[in-house]
Amino acid sequence: MNDNTTLAQQMVAAAPAATRNVNLSTDPKRMAVIKVWDAMFRGARKYVESEGFVAIHNMPHIVGVTGACENTDTLFTIDWYDGKKMFLPQSNQLYIEMLTQAIEGGRVYGEIQSFRKEMKADGRRLAQFSLFEIEHIGDLDELLGHLSGIVASASRQVAQDCAKELELFGRNPADLTNVTFKRMTYDAAVELLKTEGFPELQFGDDLVAEHEGRLTELMGPMFVTHYPEEIKFFNMKNNDEDSRVVNSSDLLLPLAGESAGSAEREFDADKLREKLMKSSMLEGLLRQGMKLEDFNWYLDFHKEHDVKLHSGAGVGMARVAQFILGQKDIRDCVPFLINRDNVI
Template identity: 35%
Template sequence: MKTTIAQIGKHVGETVTIGAWLANKRSSGKIAFLQLRDGTGFIQGVVVKAEVAEDIFALAKEMTQESSLFVTGTVREDDRAPSGYELTVTSLELISEAKDYPITPKEHGTEFLMDHRHLWLRSKRQHAIMRVRNEIIRATYEFFHKEGFVKVDPPILTGSSAEGTTNLFHTKYFDEDAYLSQSGQLYMEAAAMALGKVFSFGPTFRAEKSKTRRHLIEFWMIEPEMAFMDHEESLEVQENYVSYVVQSVLENCRLELKALDRDVSRLEKVQAPFPRITYDEAVELLKKEGHEIQWGEDFGAPHETAIAEKYDKPVFITHYPAEIKAFYMKPDPERSDVVLCADLIAPEGYGEIIGGSQRIDDEELLKQRYEEHNLSDDAYKWYMDLRTYGTVPHSGFGLGLERTVGWICGTEHVRETIPFPRLLNRLYP
């Protein structure tokens, strides 16, 4: 019977065949221990010389790392194995021998591993991170489907910037200028006016020359947008969504978190509601901690980390100064110098994972913002139409997938959280 490592627990005592690669091996004279992987998981295959044909045992000892093979054997329970099962091998069939595999069990430098990212993905740690990423994506679709959201795909090629910045990748769109999208948000606002509650999930691009452990040039964003919803209601959606994703990973990726040596007790605390502090309170907190920061300045990584250390859950920082936020954010009706917005800061130094706000729904105020930010009436006329024709209170947010994966997995650098990272100095492989 053919099966996978992930399904092998259903076949205890049975003889099965799996297609696999040899991740590693060791032998002690009359027994060979094969560390096998098939993409769904890892398992140890035990080959006993006295129990198999001579050529099978010879193959087990001679096979090279990352050679591919079909393995047949009997499934048995083993409490010492990470998955709880082992395979007593009865037969091996070599598919393809791998020669001089470059990533050996010894230590390798980061640049070497990044040059071989197409192979590094096969390692146990990278495999675990990709499986957690997949679970976050699965749980995201599940959450928004349950909450009545419609998936909408905004364009990747755009004629203007979502946030009026210059950190865009420029290209020619026949005889026009075009840019790779840095956010689908403005288009999602249009979709929300048609469909009520919507979300997008796609690649975004930022041409920032940043080398920090939190930054990628190309990354994926989940961007919900909600009609008839104010800032406070949006915060509830955000905390419920993040809680749902974290609990789904805890439920479905225990083996992966164990492989990553992740302290799951920290993740178990991530349940809504989350604490909230205002920007004003955050500035005062930072000053008391000895940080040099003035009201009106944006927070950097050290500031976010210092704030997050006060809590064992993600924390919302709300009501930032209007001057340091995007043109479309709605001012607080009781205080025009701050906007109805929030950043969600992850614990353990992982920084901002969500940025969100209530959007300006007043046509005259948005016209004023266009003038203040020198935005082209021609490029943004369609966005103004959303206020002209049936404007409503609406809010939305964006969650960065890779930062969220990094936080949940406990990785040191965001480059490990995406299959093929695009960094300032890296476009290969």
């Protein structure tokens, strides 16, 4: 190649056809996405650092099954030493939960790459994305305050630093300087959606993209709280007044939909084991040849320590970027696109 050819251009030329002008293109929009992500993360970090959260570095990217979220079927498997099955992480939640009990102040955060074996390559799903996770000693209400702060600070930083980049996507920085969030319970959201074109929706159904899209059209950025226990991660704490639901929330953002999952964590050892035993997650474990004993380290910690009420969340930063950029397709909102059809 000509010596004047840039490294990025050489990489594009050498890449498979499916990746060209997707991952490595130097077009202005792709460069703008990179700058927006830089500002977005600086804004998110600025908030948590101002609130006394301690960053946890070098978190595991090779994990046991405890690195899964609700659906163990979407785990990427790794052949470990001596034939032991390991996985790429979807979350480091259970690991940093433990640290809230030991670190002074009880507030921690971390940034990982989350891996999902998504079988579709569309405008909503990625096989790899950045996850910004927080855990703290405290309840759901306090947690939602922190989540609001993270997303608002990330949006504000982009508005401040990336006016030219936002203009390429038709976004007005003024719309991102004071992002606010409404709240609605899952039960109320179901009843509202029944009047908005989804009459078949019932309590206990999971909310899908179409439901989330309609809610955000009506409400803007919002938290839907107190989901049914059966459709959420096993360790979410049941509500004291309505045991059918857990003290949980999903952050819904316009165009992006569900962008963060959050909840109070059950901290009673006996209740925690009982919840795991009856969970759909355990069924997924057994299907993959794993055992209940894979969770012993986590369950034993709760037996052996005086664990305090704690709460946490994982923020999908690609979805936050999609909201900030105002795009319908998440594939236009990430510096590197990794999905079923696209890998370098």
